[in-house]
Amino acid sequence: MGKAFDWLDEKFHIRAPHKRFLQRRLPAGLSYFYCLGGAAFTSYLILFISGALLSLYYVPSETEAYESILKIQREVHLGWLIRGMHKWSATLLIVFMLCHMLRVFISRAYKAPKELNWIVGCLTLVMVFASGFTGYLLPWDQKSYWATTVGTSMAATIPVAGRHLMYFIRGGMDVGGATLIRFYSFHVLWLPVTMAALLWAHFHMIKRQGIKGGL
Numbered sequence: 001m002g003k004a005f006d007w008l009d010e011k012f013h014i015r016a017p018h019k020r021f022l023q024r025r026l027p028a029g030l031s032y033f034y035c036l037g038g039a040a041f042t043s044y045l046i047l048f049i050s051g052a053l054l055s056l057y058y059v060p061s062e063t064e065a066y067e068s069i070l071k072i073q074r075e076v077h078l079g080w081l082i083r084g085m086h087k088w089s090a091t092l093l094i095v096f097m098l099c100h101m102l103r104v105f106i107s108r109a110y111k112a113p114k115e116l117n118w119i120v121g122c123l124t125l126v127m128v129f130a131s132g133f134t135g136y137l138l139p140w141d142q143k144s145y146w147a148t149t150v151g152t153s154m155a156a157t158i159p160v161a162g163r164h165l166m167y168f169i170r171g172g173m174d175v176g177g178a179t180l181i182r183f184y185s186f187h188v189l190w191l192p193v194t195m196a197a198l199l200w201a202h203f204h205m206i207k208r209q210g211i212k213g214g215l
């Protein structure tokens with residue numbers, strides 16, 4: 001394993017740029033509360049891997065989505081486990097993110113010069129909630145259909161642009177096959193890519209600005 005990594009490192013130079021970051025000395029005064037961001041990131045990785053596995057069997061079509069979920073749950077080897085991991089890692093991600101946000105707030109790490117990282121964190125939170133909302137429709141059962149109908153109709157109450165926004169989110173006037181495809185695209189492509197970019201910015205700023213202990 002070590003030799004294989006050495007061989008890769010020789011080609012890509014992965015070790016040197018990360019060595020200083022991963023092996024740096026941490027400041028005094030850090031506690032387990034400072035692991036909450038890392039716990040959120042671990043949940044995000046599990047979410048990503050389990051989602052990638054689910055996408056091998058899930059079919060985003062009006063006529064087949066529900067059946068494909070039943071197949072994952074009942075026929076696919078360990079499908080029920082992967083689906084459960086996806087659901088639970090999503091729940092844990094939200095719990096860890098909110099706790100992490102509370103730690104940052106209590107230790108006043110949202111203040112300058114880290115204000116932009118706080119804003120990036122807030123945007124990540126919005127992306128996570130949007131991922132939860134779009135993912136909820138994918139089982140394509142009665143509960144998800146009506147939850148999406150109610151949720152998207154709220155957009156229409158926004159003055160002036162509301163109805164256009166609802167039309168854009170649904171991909172038409174009503175929740176239907178077009179909405180399912182749109183939500184699937186947001187759920188597996190647009191939102192994860194945006195989140196990956198936001199997390200990259202988040203970690204880059206932590207690397208540049210460092211963490212100050214004291215909670």
Ligand code: HEM
Pocket residue numbers: 033034035036037038040041042044097100101103104107109110114117118119120121122124125199202206210211212
């Ligand atoms: C998927 C979501 C997130 C991940 C994976 C993540 C990850 C991390 C990690 C690993 C750190 C290093 C220190 C620590 O763990 O406490 C950190 C710091 C920080 N995070 Fe997050 N974070 C997320 C969401 C958020 C949110 C929602 C906010 C605020 C709205 C936020 C604001 C900050 C700030 C301001 C810092 C710097 C704190 C300091 O220097 O003490 N993060 N984040």
